[in-house]
Amino acid sequence: MVSFQFDGSEKGLFCCLFVSYTQKKHPDLVTDGVLQQRIGDETIGILTDDAAAERVKKGLARCRTKGIFSDVKTVLRSDEKLRFTTLFRYLRLALDNRETDVSENYADPAVLAVRDIVRRVRLETHRMLGFLRFSRSVEGFYYAHYEPDNDVTDLLLPHFVDRFRLQPFLIHDVKRNVLGVYDGKKTGVLHLGEQPVTVFLDRKEDDFLRLWRTYYDSVNIAERKNERLMNACMPKRYHKNLPEKNRVTE
Numbered sequence: 001m002v003s004f005q006f007d008g009s010e011k012g013l014f015c016c017l018f019v020s021y022t023q024k025k026h027p028d029l030v031t032d033g034v035l036q037q038r039i040g041d042e043t044i045g046i047l048t049d050d051a052a053a054e055r056v057k058k059g060l061a062r063c064r065t066k067g068i069f070s071d072v073k074t075v076l077r078s079d080e081k082l083r084f085t086t087l088f089r090y091l092r093l094a095l096d097n098r099e100t101d102v103s104e105n106y107a108d109p110a111v112l113a114v115r116d117i118v119r120r121v122r123l124e125t126h127r128m129l130g131f132l133r134f135s136r137s138v139e140g141f142y143y144a145h146y147e148p149d150n151d152v153t154d155l156l157l158p159h160f161v162d163r164f165r166l167q168p169f170l171i172h173d174v175k176r177n178v179l180g181v182y183d184g185k186k187t188g189v190l191h192l193g194e195q196p197v198t199v200f201l202d203r204k205e206d207d208f209l210r211l212w213r214t215y216y217d218s219v220n221i222a223e224r225k226n227e228r229l230m231n232a233c234m235p236k237r238y239h240k241n242l243p244e245k246n247r248v249t250e
Contacts, residue, residue, distance in 0.1 A: 001028045004088075006046040008032035010076060013084065014056035016046050017091055030084040064101045065094040071103070071114055077151045078117045086113045125152045129159050131238055134169060135209075136202040141168040143199045146241050148173060153180040157187045172197060209243055216244040 004019070004027040006012035016030055025044065060068055068091070075087045089110035093102050105111045134142040142164065153173045157180050160169060164182065171180035179190040179197065239245040 001041045003027055003029035003031060003041055003043050004046050005031055005033050005043055006084075007048055008076075008084070009048060010072060011050065011053040012046060012048045013072070013076075013087065013091075014053040014060075015048050016088055017056045017095070018049075018052040019044070019046055020088075020092065021095075027085075027088070030088040032084065059095055059098075060091065063094045063098045066101055066103045068094055068103070071118055074118045074121050075114055077121050077155075079149050079151075080117055082113075083117060086110055086117070090114045121150045121152065124148055124150055125155045127234075127238075128152065128156055131234065131242065132156070132160075132171065133241070133243055135205045138200045138202050141170060143170045143172065143201070145172040145174050146238070147175040149237075151176060151178070153178050154187075154189045156180060157182065157189075161187060170199070172199075213244055 002025060004016045004025075006016050013030070016027070019025060020027065027044070029041075071090070072087065075083050075090075080086070090102075090113075093105075093108060093110055102108065102111060103115075106115070128146065128148060132144040132146055134144045137143050151173070153171055156171055160171065161182055166184045168184045169182050172178075173180075174197075177192045177195070177197070179192060181188045181190060234242070234245075
């Protein structure tokens with residue numbers, strides 16, 4: 001089995017395509033090194049080269065496949081293990097059929113997989129607009145933590161900037177240790193790596209938390225409780241970051 005190993009970036013992926021065409025290599029796996037490979041596999045390291053990436057980008061721009069660059073950016077946000085291989089095959093299909101829009105060719109497994117990944121990333125982004133719970137810190141800014149399946153923090157910022165207006169806030173993806181920051185004027189995204197994040201909440205937050213839980217309980221009608229529907233709209237994996245569902249501390 002032949003595998004391409006690259007840095008996980010968009011330019012790096014374009015360089016994988018460049019090498020595939022120039023060296024006539026058809027990798028079975030495209031990875032950033034996270035996936036464990038089998039003994040005996042041929043691994044080709046792909047270096048990121050701006051000139052090569054730009055040539056591939058221009059080639060993709062000439063393809064008739066709709067939304068191809070949007071698909072690239074969206075799939076790269078995904079936590080799907082085989083996302084790089086799937087996206088590589090999708091882009092090769094588009095380049096091999098430049099005069100055809102392959103974005104809806106669902107008979108091809110790569111197209112079907114890309115469409116499914118895009119759907120799941122967009123769905124999670126939409127869900128998080130309603131699932132984030134903010135608390136006021138002692139410094140006066142608002143803080144929300146969550147653990148999304150996909151890297152969507154920067155996609156959430158415009159919505160909450162419009163909602164909070166001049167009020168500073170932090171959105172913390174604790175799974176990736178990424179902070180979406182708004183200081184009241186401009187936004188930014190910080191990738192903190194192993195650096196810890198400590199936020200001290202305002203003492204009044206305990207009262208607001210009890211009030212919120214009381215409201216949540218009061219608007220639910222026990223006789224009409226539908227756990228299956230509720231979990232379909234708000235999957236259980238998100239519950240630990242929702243105070244109305246997580247009552248461990250009470």
